[in-house]
Amino acid sequence: MQEGTKRIYLESPYKVEFEAQVVEKVIWEKKPALILDQTCFYPESGGQPCDKGTINEVEVLKVLEDEARIIHLLAEDISSDKITGKIEWQTRFDHMQQHSGQHILSQSFHELLGAETLSFHLGEAISSLEMDIRKISEEEVENVERRANEIVFQDREIKCYFIPEEKIGSVPLRRPPKKKGLIRVVEVSDFDFSACGGTHVHRAGEIGLIKILKLERIRNNVRFEFICGKRTLEDYLWKNRILRELSTRFTVNEGEILNTVEKLSSDLKSQKRKGKKMQEKIAQYEAQEIIQETKEKIIKELFVDKTPEEVRFLVLNIIRKGDFVVLFGLKGEERGHLILGCSENINIDMREIVPLVSPLIKGKGGGRSSLVEIAGEEIENLEQALERAFEFIKKKMGLDL
Numbered sequence: 001m002q003e004g005t006k007r008i009y010l011e012s013p014y015k016v017e018f019e020a021q022v023v024e025k026v027i028w029e030k031k032p033a034l035i036l037d038q039t040c041f042y043p044e045s046g047g048q049p050c051d052k053g054t055i056n057e058v059e060v061l062k063v064l065e066d067e068a069r070i071i072h073l074l075a076e077d078i079s080s081d082k083i084t085g086k087i088e089w090q091t092r093f094d095h096m097q098q099h100s101g102q103h104i105l106s107q108s109f110h111e112l113l114g115a116e117t118l119s120f121h122l123g124e125a126i127s128s129l130e131m132d133i134r135k136i137s138e139e140e141v142e143n144v145e146r147r148a149n150e151i152v153f154q155d156r157e158i159k160c161y162f163i164p165e166e167k168i169g170s171v172p173l174r175r176p177p178k179k180k181g182l183i184r185v186v187e188v189s190d191f192d193f194s195a196c197g198g199t200h201v202h203r204a205g206e207i208g209l210i211k212i213l214k215l216e217r218i219r220n221n222v223r224f225e226f227i228c229g230k231r232t233l234e235d236y237l238w239k240n241r242i243l244r245e246l247s248t249r250f251t252v253n254e255g256e257i258l259n260t261v262e263k264l265s266s267d268l269k270s271q272k273r274k275g276k277k278m279q280e281k282i283a284q285y286e287a288q289e290i291i292q293e294t295k296e297k298i299i300k301e302l303f304v305d306k307t308p309e310e311v312r313f314l315v316l317n318i319i320r321k322g323d324f325v326v327l328f329g330l331k332g333e334e335r336g337h338l339i340l341g342c343s344e345n346i347n348i349d350m351r352e353i354v355p356l357v358s359p360l361i362k363g364k365g366g367g368r369s370s371l372v373e374i375a376g377e378e379i380e381n382l383e384q385a386l387e388r389a390f391e392f393i394k395k396k397m398g399l400d401l
């Protein structure tokens with residue numbers, strides 16, 4: 001039939017253990033590699049990753065195709081000429097589910113929307129299909145999913161057979177074959193005919209549920225991410241867990257969660273707006289109180305239980321209500337803040353203070369001539385920094401004489 005390595009997986013995709021003769025030992029990609037007379041290992045090709053497994057208990061790192069030969073890259077050299085190979089069944093069966101599901105999904109797109117499959121990638125967690133589709137509605141996507149899963153539920157047979165190139169016209173292939181000579185046809189009974197060299201399940205029921213997860217525009221086409229079989233089950237398990245959790249937390253039915261979250265988010269926005277207005281009001285009253293209590297032109301204080309924003313409001317309200325210089329510090333949990341302001345009528349540029357006090361609190365800051373803010377990590381030195389600013393202002397206002 002074919003020259004090169006005999007591909008056992010074409011006839012027997014369920015076979016996991018095999019014996020073979022070493023035909024050649026080579027170094028490939030700087031690794032010891034074997035070419036065998038026959039193999040169960042699928043080499044990476046056609047959008048499907050290679051199988052995992054061992055040869056004489058040595059890990060197979062990668063399996064590649066070099067024309068008709070299959071190259072097995074090994075973790076270490078093997079001395080014997082006769083080997084026993086074992087492929088990892090879990091990965092193989094997962095690939096069979098994803099790949100067979102792709103055939104059915106591709107044909108469902110074709111049947112319902114006349115769309116061609118441009119490329120297929122079988123990923124480790126998620127597979128993708130690029131389709132020549134410009135636009136697609138949510139309803140159309142769901143119809144494609146329904147049709148694909150209908151084929152699965154009917155448990156149609158999936159047959160693989162070879163047809164000579166010159167007779168390929170007798171098979172209604174979805175896409176023309178890329179290879180020459182003997183063409184391998186994968187038929188999902190009376191539904192899809194594809195020229196393909198991959199590994200597939202024998203019956204559509206083995207694929208399990210086919211689910212499209214999301215789509216995105218790519219170039220002028222649409223790329224669909226999908227999962228099949230065990231992957232779909234795992235996906236359903238964690239998504240259902242989240243829904244159940246949310247439903248308990250909000251004490252609503254699962255169907256009501258979206259409405260509840262939307263309502264909460266709009267409530268939160270309006271609360272934030274109200275909170276900000278109240279903050280401004282409080283700052284006005286507090287400023288009034290401070291002004292009434294003080295006899296000085298320079299007001300200095302260190303706060304602990306406010307936010308920087310609240311202190312800023314307070315400073316602004318005081319300097320607008322009279323001729324004051326306000327030197328406020330704020331001891332936060334991780335950072336200290338200095339918020340320093342002065343009224344317009346007092347001719348002092350507060351920016352001059354920044355380089356004087358910043359090094360004390362290892363801080364950075366700036367602002368305009370009437371208001372500066374400095375934040376730094378040396379919280380213990382905040383008082384000292386305030387004092388230094390105070391001395392500077394006294395000098396400027398001629399109060400230190």
Ligand SMILES: [Zn+2]
Nearest residue numbers: 099186196198
């Ligand atoms: Zn295939």
